[in-house]
Amino acid sequence: MALLALLSLPCHAAQRPDVVFIIVDDLNDWIGCLEGHPDSSTPHIDALATRGMLFSQAYCNAPQCRPSRTSLNSGIYPFNNGVYFNAANTPLKTAPKTPTLQQFFRDNGYLVASGGKVHHGGPGGVGDNLLQRPRDPKPPKELDKFGGLLPPSDGFPLDTADETMGDYKVASWAIKQWNQLGEQPLFMSVGFYRPHRPLQVPAPWFDRYPLESINRPLEPMVDDWNDMPLFARMLARSHAHKPMHRGMSDHEFIVETAQWDATIQAYLASIAFVDAQIGRLLNALQENPRGRETIVMLVSDHGWHLGEKKHWCKGAIWEQTTHIPFIVQAKGVQSGSVCVEPVSLIDVYPSLVDLTGFEVPEYLEGKSIKPQLHEPTIKRSPVISSYGAGNTAIRSRNWRYIRYEDGSEELYDHRVDPNEWKNLATDTKYEHVKKRLSTHIPDTQAPSVKVQSWFDRYQKAK
Numbered sequence: 001m002a003l004l005a006l007l008s009l010p011c012h013a014a015q016r017p018d019v020v021f022i023i024v025d026d027l028n029d030w031i032g033c034l035e036g037h038p039d040s041s042t043p044h045i046d047a048l049a050t051r052g053m054l055f056s057q058a059y060c061n062a063p064q065c066r067p068s069r070t071s072l073n074s075g076i077y078p079f080n081n082g083v084y085f086n087a088a089n090t091p092l093k094t095a096p097k098t099p100t101l102q103q104f105f106r107d108n109g110y111l112v113a114s115g116g117k118v119h120h121g122g123p124g125g126v127g128d129n130l131l132q133r134p135r136d137p138k139p140p141k142e143l144d145k146f147g148g149l150l151p152p153s154d155g156f157p158l159d160t161a162d163e164t165m166g167d168y169k170v171a172s173w174a175i176k177q178w179n180q181l182g183e184q185p186l187f188m189s190v191g192f193y194r195p196h197r198p199l200q201v202p203a204p205w206f207d208r209y210p211l212e213s214i215n216r217p218l219e220p221m222v223d224d225w226n227d228m229p230l231f232a233r234m235l236a237r238s239h240a241h242k243p244m245h246r247g248m249s250d251h252e253f254i255v256e257t258a259q260w261d262a263t264i265q266a267y268l269a270s271i272a273f274v275d276a277q278i279g280r281l282l283n284a285l286q287e288n289p290r291g292r293e294t295i296v297m298l299v300s301d302h303g304w305h306l307g308e309k310k311h312w313c314k315g316a317i318w319e320q321t322t323h324i325p326f327i328v329q330a331k332g333v334q335s336g337s338v339c340v341e342p343v344s345l346i347d348v349y350p351s352l353v354d355l356t357g358f359e360v361p362e363y364l365e366g367k368s369i370k371p372q373l374h375e376p377t378i379k380r381s382p383v384i385s386s387y388g389a390g391n392t393a394i395r396s397r398n399w400r401y402i403r404y405e406d407g408s409e410e411l412y413d414h415r416v417d418p419n420e421w422k423n424l425a426t427d428t429k430y431e432h433v434k435k436r437l438s439t440h441i442p443d444t445q446a447p448s449v450k451v452q453s454w455f456d457r458y459q460k461a462k
Helices: 002-007 043-051 065-074 101-107 166-178 203-207 230-237 250-256 260-287 345-355 370-374 428-438 453-461
Strands: 018-024 053-055 111-116 129-131 156-158 186-192 200-202 294-300 326-329 337-339 383-386 392-395 399-403 409-413
Touching (some): 018 345, 043 294, 043 326, 101 111, 101 186, 101 345, 111 166, 129 166, 166 260, 186 260, 260 294, 294 345, 399 428, 409 428
Parallel strands (some): 018 186, 111 186
Antiparallel strands (some): 053 326
């Protein structure tokens, strides 16, 4: 009944709950409550899950920062707003016409604070209090291996204190906003940058993960690429949808230079560091000097590969690139509950609108998770993830179906193949599964008769 009371809040803005929306950059499922990696330590994120509901099958709608965050903050799918990649000059790009998530709450009586990386690059342009993402200290110039188009083996233990890091400053800013009392309810969006590259955090966080103890992702007994279509192999070799390193893929470079364990170490250290900063904010929220009911939601913008399928970073539509944390704490939600129905970032905007008692606008393309917060077994539709026009993944509770722009396919049964090692797309026994899942692919994502230009450019660049 408490949850129903929350969802029936009166219309007067002053009586509505506060909202704290936390988004983490490039965080995959390597958190304790999702069991993505045996050594990852995320006690504060895990504690939030024990106080609320974990959506264990949550996914991004696009595996790069700009399209993922544009879709989330506008409530419009990438295949309808045309934003598929980080490049600002994407030919299909059309600026979403909908109010952003922050604009909606500001227009409806909320005090809006937005800090760190919430939109691509910063907090966005709407808010009563805005904090641009603070920059981090860097290694000595001659030791800094970071470059956006270089392999991700750029980990470095910084000789600096946590307090000098951007994410520490973002958490401090958010705590200050939380402790400022006022008549208006607060909508606060907080963006934490790590574990985004460069994988550089203070040295003590690296010390938690000695190189000799690193566990690499599991690998199949046979080459994982044996049953993957050519397009998928080319995508696995690419770097952010670009052929890189003069024919050598990220994975080949990292293996050849013996950087696999060190890169995992740096990623784990970055996760542990950002979890501690999130924990500082979550601890402040529990004190609740504002005295209102509070909704807390934590997500990531997309996943990240660390050698699975011989791929690194983002820029693909397999499980590792799309699976994300998604946790909600609200009054009436059973502590420690888990929902296994598929949800995605397109559902964030309508869910927060719904949970605060407003009518969900018709222009929002996602679906509220309010029913699942009350009854987690209520069924939901499969999730759609796009990586360019024509490349689409459909993830249901048990299956992942991928169709690429040249018409090639992948199909994985997660009940027996959680690592997506056995592609069933060419097995005629599963034609009915492919047919059923393909009905969820929008018409605008239909494969072209001729393979689109990226594949052609890749072939020329090999």
